[in-house]
Amino acid sequence: MAEEQVAVARRAGRQLPWARAVFWLYAATLMLPLLWMFGMSIRPNEDILGSFSLIPQRTTLDNYRTFFTDPVWYSSYLNSIIYTSLNAVMSLIVALPAAYAFSRFRFAGDKHLFFWLLTNRMAPPAVFLLPFFQIYQSVGLFDTHLGVAIAHMLFNVPLAVWILEGFMSGIPREIDETAAIDGYSLPRFFLRIFLPMIRSAVGVTAFFCFMFSWVELLIARTITSVDAKPIAATMTRTVSAAGVDWGLLATAGVLTIIPGAIVIWFVRNYVAKGFALGRV
Amino acid sequence: MTEQSVTVAGSPVGGEIVTGAAPQDGTPDSRVSVKPKNNRAWLLVLPVVVSVAFTAVIPLMTVVNFSVQDIFSPDDRIFVGLEWFRSVARDPEIRAAFVRTLLFSAQVLLLEIPLGVALAVAMPRRGVWVSVALVIVALPLLIPWNVVGTIWQIFARADIGLGGWTINNVLGIDFNYTLDSTDAWITVLIMDIWHWTPLVALLAYAGLRSIPDPYFQAAQIDGASAWSTFRHIQLPRLRGVLTIAILLRFMDSFMIYTEPFVVTGGGPGNATSFLSILLSKVAVGQFDLGPAGAFSLLYFLVVQIVSYVFFTVLTRSGR
Numbered sequence: 001m002a003e004e005q006v007a008v009a010r011r012a013g014r015q016l017p018w019a020r021a022v023f024w025l026y027a028a029t030l031m032l033p034l035l036w037m038f039g040m041s042i043r044p045n046e047d048i049l050g051s052f053s054l055i056p057q058r059t060t061l062d063n064y065r066t067f068f069t070d071p072v073w074y075s076s077y078l079n080s081i082i083y084t085s086l087n088a089v090m091s092l093i094v095a096l097p098a099a100y101a102f103s104r105f106r107f108a109g110d111k112h113l114f115f116w117l118l119t120n121r122m123a124p125p126a127v128f129l130l131p132f133f134q135i136y137q138s139v140g141l142f143d144t145h146l147g148v149a150i151a152h153m154l155f156n157v158p159l160a161v162w163i164l165e166g167f168m169s170g171i172p173r174e175i176d177e178t179a180a181i182d183g184y185s186l187p188r189f190f191l192r193i194f195l196p197m198i199r200s201a202v203g204v205t206a207f208f209c210f211m212f213s214w215v216e217l218l219i220a221r222t223i224t225s226v227d228a229k230p231i232a233a234t235m236t237r238t239v240s241a242a243g244v245d246w247g248l249l250a251t252a253g254v255l256t257i258i259p260g261a262i263v264i265w266f267v268r269n270y271v272a273k274g275f276a277l278g279r280v
Numbered sequence: 281m282t283e284q285s286v287t288v289a290g291s292p293v294g295g296e297i298v299t300g301a302a303p304q305d306g307t308p309d310s311r312v313s314v315k316p317k318n319n320r321a322w323l324l325v326l327p328v329v330v331s332v333a334f335t336a337v338i339p340l341m342t343v344v345n346f347s348v349q350d351i352f353s354p355d356d357r358i359f360v361g362l363e364w365f366r367s368v369a370r371d372p373e374i375r376a377a378f379v380r381t382l383l384f385s386a387q388v389l390l391l392e393i394p395l396g397v398a399l400a401v402a403m404p405r406r407g408v409w410v411s412v413a414l415v416i417v418a419l420p421l422l423i424p425w426n427v428v429g430t431i432w433q434i435f436a437r438a439d440i441g442l443g444g445w446t447i448n449n450v451l452g453i454d455f456n457y458t459l460d461s462t463d464a465w466i467t468v469l470i471m472d473i474w475h476w477t478p479l480v481a482l483l484a485y486a487g488l489r490s491i492p493d494p495y496f497q498a499a500q501i502d503g504a505s506a507w508s509t510f511r512h513i514q515l516p517r518l519r520g521v522l523t524i525a526i527l528l529r530f531m532d533s534f535m536i537y538t539e540p541f542v543v544t545g546g547g548p549g550n551a552t553s554f555l556s557i558l559l560s561k562v563a564v565g566q567f568d569l570g571p572a573g574a575f576s577l578l579y580f581l582v583v584q585i586v587s588y589v590f591f592t593v594l595t596r597s598g599r
Contacts, residue, residue, distance in 0.1 A: 019401065019402035020402065020404065022398075022402050023399065023402035023403055023404070023413070026399060026402075027413065027416045027417070030416065030417070030419075030420065030474065030478075031416065032435075032442065032443075033431045033432065033434075033435040033442075033443070033474065034419070034431065036431075036434065036435050036441065036442045036443075037430070037431050037434055037435070040434060040440070048440055049439070049440060052439070052440065052445055054442070093327075094327040094328050094331050095328060097324035097325070097327065098324055098325045098327065098328040100324060101321035101322075101324035101325050102325070104315060104316075104321075105315055105316060105317070105318045105321035106315045106316070106317045106318070106321075107317065107318060107319045107320075107321040107322055107325075108319055108322070110321075113325065113329075117328070117332065119584055119587075120332060120335075120336045121531070122531050122580075122583050122584055122587050123336065123340075123580055123583070124534075124535040124537075124555070124556055124559070124576075124579055124580065124583060125535065125537070125556075126535070126537060126555075126556040126559040126560045126563065126576070126579075127340075127343060127559070127576040127577075127579060127580050128336075128339050128340075128343075129560060129563050129564055130342070130343070130346065130563050130564070130569065130572060130573070130576075131338070131339035131340070131342035131343055132339055133564075134342065135338065135339060135342065150331075150334070150335060151335060153331050153332075153335050154332075154335040154336055157328055157331055157332060157335075158332070161328060173315075211421070211422055214422070214424060215422070215423065215424045215425050216424075216425070217424065217425055217426045217538045218537055218538060218556075218560065222564065231424075232424050232425075232426045232427070235426055235427070235430065236426055236542065246434065246440065249430055249434075250430075250434065252427075253423075253427045253430050253431060256423065256424050256427050257419070257422065257423050257427065260419070260422025260423065261415075261419060261422065263422075264415055264418050264419070264422055265411075265415060268411050268414045268415055268418070269411075269414075271414065271418050271482060272414070272482040272483065272485050272486035272489075273486050275479060275482050275483055275486070276483050276486050276487075276520075276521050276524055277524060
């Protein structure tokens, strides 16, 4: 029986013969601009502008050396990592109990609240620029890591609630009931039993919070000036009078891809489900 | 208990929930039929309400406040009612940007949704290459948006970029996105396809993986072709994920800012000046609080209405 099922599954998974080839062709095309940028990051600027060549003639690590020795560059890189991590932790702490409430209980206005949360994900960030600028200045959060982390909760908290709720609803409620009969209080049940059960969901949600905070520029740039300036803002501001330093720009670009590339490896099996807000 | 929990929580894309049969429309109630009623659950939701109040509601109220006043200085302001809304709605520049953004979103949806589904169908389903494929496909989604802009700014340039150079020197077509409006538009569109088709592909892939094998078995017994298997088995089962994909892609493309800002800065002329780019120019560049406020609210309203219409149409038509 089992063997038969495997055989069926194998047949079911059969694709058109050229499909696989088309896919890898697309994957290669997709990588092309990335590889091109990497190629530029290891070439001296005069080569980039001087002669067009597919393969770098001379390679250098000067751009990377500049990046890691110039405080403007490396400190803004650190700024981005600090506020994205802070945001992921804060969003999770806030969203976990709420997602549990949405997945386990009915309460007055629950559905409206749930959808209203998602509408915040629909708000164009440009809408919030002016008020953020004013409010964060008046409460002393302007140009702080905490400020950016809080501002990014605008879109990450609703997202986290939706993703976590999707995953949590996949866990049968009988587990909660059994624990209650066994004398577990809700907080103790949540921390000791439930949280370990949904740890992959927590990982995926943390990943998405990190990611959306990491890729955002408009808000982060508006409410920072020096101390918490994100790497993305440094990249746009360095296009200066002396022209564009293409090599350094490409280097910064390559380095900003690395954190994402590392974390995605750990959540690769859940990433699709996470993008579907936990409901596939 | 632990044994079971690991399987549930750790099941790959879509094992547990899908066996629950009922199609999901996204409401919390759709999967779990009877939940205990307990208004104390509000206590658990409270932190979210507070955080969203601070990050969304208060700023939005500030915007409403701006939009109905003419502000000369913090102490000198007069109430002007809906005046700003009228002037924004009549502004030819804003109207042009609105049409432009709508056209862009339409093109994005028409190109990315079919392409994403096709990719998902062609993606490897088992073996070691699955992980590699997933990571490669997801990679563009993890790149900061301005870096996506930078990548294409470099790649599409005729002098130093592989893409632009190839079009000019190998294909012999004159291509320059900094001077030609059409070229700029095409560059931004291709960039968006490069950047966001992976999202559609991943969603569709998750949907395809959740289709139970007996469906295919039945199709095979009936001697269905690959196309009709796709058309009558795979595509209908993708309804849920494609709803999310269309919603997300509409919202995000309609709000696009960073990528075109980096590549073209909205130009040449106004060719790629989308609503967000125009809005941030009015708000931060010129600091016109009243018009920016009215503009923001109308913009927000349009995104909400269109999203709601999409959502309703997509979730209703299948029932």
